[in-house]
Amino acid sequence: xxxxxxxxxxxxxxxxxxxxxxxxxxxxxxxxxxxxxxxxxxxxxxxxxxxxxxxxxxxxxxxxxxxxxxxxxxxxxxxxxxxxxxxxxxxxxxxxxxxxxxxxxxxxxxxxxxxxxxxxxxxxxxxxxxxxxxxxxxxxxxxxxxxxxxxxxxxxxxxxxxxxxxxxxxxxxxxxxxxxxxxxxxxxxxxxxxxxxxxxxxxxxxxxxxxxxxxxxxxxxxxxxx
Amino acid sequence: xxxxxxxxxxxxxxxxxxxxxxxxxxxxxxxxxxxxxxxxxxxxxxxxxxxxxxxxxxxxxxxxxxxxxxxxxxxxxxxxxxxxxxxxxxxxxxxxxxxxxxxxxxxxxxxxxxxxxxxxxxxxxxxxxxxxxxxxxxxxxxxxxxxxxxxxxxxxxxxxxxxxxxxxxxxxxxxxxxxxxxxxxxxxxxxxxxxxxxxxxxxxxxxxxxxxxxxxxxxxxxxxxx
DNA sequence: ATATATAGTTAAAGATTGTTAAAGGTAGTG
DNA sequence: CACTACCTTTAACAATCTTTAACTATATAT
Numbered sequence: 412x413x414x415x416x417x418x419x420x421x422x423x424x425x426x427x428x429x430x431x432x433x434x435x436x437x438x439x440x441x442x443x444x445x446x447x448x449x450x451x452x453x454x455x456x457x458x459x460x461x462x463x464x465x466x467x468x469x470x471x472x473x474x475x476x477x478x479x480x481x482x483x484x485x486x487x488x489x490x491x492x493x494x495x496x497x498x499x500x501x502x503x504x505x506x507x508x509x510x511x512x513x514x515x516x517x518x519x520x521x522x523x524x525x526x527x528x529x530x531x532x533x534x535x536x537x538x539x540x541x542x543x544x545x546x547x548x549x550x551x552x553x554x555x556x557x558x559x560x561x562x563x564x565x566x567x568x569x570x571x572x573x574x575x576x577x578x579x580x581x582x583x584x585x586x587x588x589x590x591x592x593x594x595x596x597x598x599x600x601x602x603x604x605x606x607x608x609x610x611x612x613x614x615x616x617x618x619x620x621x622x623x624x625x626x627x628x629x630x631x632x633x634x635x636x637x
Numbered sequence: 638x639x640x641x642x643x644x645x646x647x648x649x650x651x652x653x654x655x656x657x658x659x660x661x662x663x664x665x666x667x668x669x670x671x672x673x674x675x676x677x678x679x680x681x682x683x684x685x686x687x688x689x690x691x692x693x694x695x696x697x698x699x700x701x702x703x704x705x706x707x708x709x710x711x712x713x714x715x716x717x718x719x720x721x722x723x724x725x726x727x728x729x730x731x732x733x734x735x736x737x738x739x740x741x742x743x744x745x746x747x748x749x750x751x752x753x754x755x756x757x758x759x760x761x762x763x764x765x766x767x768x769x770x771x772x773x774x775x776x777x778x779x780x781x782x783x784x785x786x787x788x789x790x791x792x793x794x795x796x797x798x799x800x801x802x803x804x805x806x807x808x809x810x811x812x813x814x815x816x817x818x819x820x821x822x823x824x825x826x827x828x829x830x831x832x833x834x835x836x837x838x839x840x841x842x843x844x845x846x847x848x849x850x851x852x853x854x855x856x857x858x859x860x861x862x863x
Numbered sequence: 864a865t866a867t868a869t870a871g872t873t874a875a876a877g878a879t880t881g882t883t884a885a886a887g888g889t890a891g892t893g
Numbered sequence: 894c895a896c897t898a899c900c901t902t903t904a905a906c907a908a909t910c911t912t913t914a915a916c917t918a919t920a921t922a923t
Binding site for chain 2: 506543
Binding site for chain 2: 868869870871872873
């Protein structure tokens with residue numbers, strides 16, 4: 412069950428799409444402009460974004476840029492009425508995964524959504540994702556954190572949390588976002604559980620002084636690397 | 638528009654990849670062994686390297702090592718045969734960013750390339766912000782204020798406020814602006830809280846006479862440096 | 864000069880986070 | 894099923910960070 416963020420200012424088209432996607436068992440939230448959509452993105456956890464390019468207050472490209480600054484991997488599909496090529500290129504520079512030109516067949520959109528999710532999923536399960544943390548390398552698939560001195564087999568939660576921190580290196584990883592991504596819901600106890608895992612991760616990294624997990628009071632955590 | 642160095646001894650696969658990447662608007666140069674590739678690396682500027690591990694004359698790992706000795710940040714992706722397992726780890730110690738196992742889907746390779754370039758770009762846009770305050774240096778990311786005599790780990794709020802003061806060094810940092818930036822809203826209590834933090838910052842800086850936080854009555858504060 | 868608003872300082876209260884250990888769950892094995 | 898090993902959550906308490914409160918000092922205006 413994937414959660415979809417839909418940003419579309421046209422009320423009719425928006426509702427139509429939302430209902431269609433819900434019927435196809437994508438839990439879809441509709442926002443009517445870029446600003447609303449970004450707020451929603453920060454508060455909830457989504458697996459995929461569908462953004463209209465032309466929207467009031469904040470356009471789709473700007474929105475995508477902001478979303479990318481918080482999440483480098485979430486798939487983004489643009490809806491564009493214009494078939495202008497330059498705009499499309501602009502979108503891909505920001506890190507879009509696909510675009511679809513209005514008017515379009517909804518089945519076609521569905522097909523593309525499924526294709527992208529399939530690719531991302533198979534990619535994630537097949538492709539090694541490896542981060543460098545000072546002297547350590549962190550292999551997400553293998554859940555392995557190792558240096559020449561030490562090698563730690565991480566648990567699922569440890570690994571998921573460290574991956575999120577790495578994805579947001581040198582920026583604040585917000586508590587709520589992490590909780591909704593890893594724990595599904597942000598409750599008091601899950602938040603405490605997360606704190607316990609932060610302690611565990613800090614222990615693993617304690618002998619690498621160039622990597623540190625800082626707390627940002629009331630907001631979340633920040634993985635800083637020098 | 639990114640330039641890609643591709644080192645692959647298999648003529649068919651090499652040309653196929655080159656054409657594919659060119660079509661995806663990556664300007665790709667193909668080299669047929671490690672030695673050629675290294676010469677090319679020295680002559681041209683590339684944004685990313687894709688290296689086959691098994692190549693005649695000079696293998697991919699050795700090549701990567703040489704490339705790394707000249708450039709510590711350029712992303713390197715290895716192409717490896719499926720059988721290799723421990724060898725792959727060897728590659729990461731040299732500083733590879735990712736590896737992909739043959740046979741692979743070209744779309745998946747493209748996805749990895751884009752993901753890595755996105756990451757590198759956002760890393761590059763992150764420049765460590767360090768201010769000099771007399772004998773102190775203030776590292777915003779690390780939230781660290783240190784001199785040869787003392788080192789203070791700043792809290793989030795202390796750090797945010799000091800950063801704003803530094804950004805507005807020798808000019809007035811207005812109360813309302815600071816409150817709205819750091820505390821989200823300017824209320825009586827937040828203003829008082831800010832005053833408390835000004836006191837804290839002054840304490841940290843008290844033994845550095847060339848730096849001072851002045852009050853501008855009714856307006857805000859000014860960080861003056863001589 | 865005196866009143867009033869603004870700022871300085873310190874300490875306590877309140878909120879969040881850090882840490883450790885025990886309890887509860889889950890998956891594998893004999 | 895019982896046993897084990899490991900992972901995750903809950904609980905309890907300590908430490909730290911932020912806000913509030915109270916009191917003092919200074920600046921500005923009447």
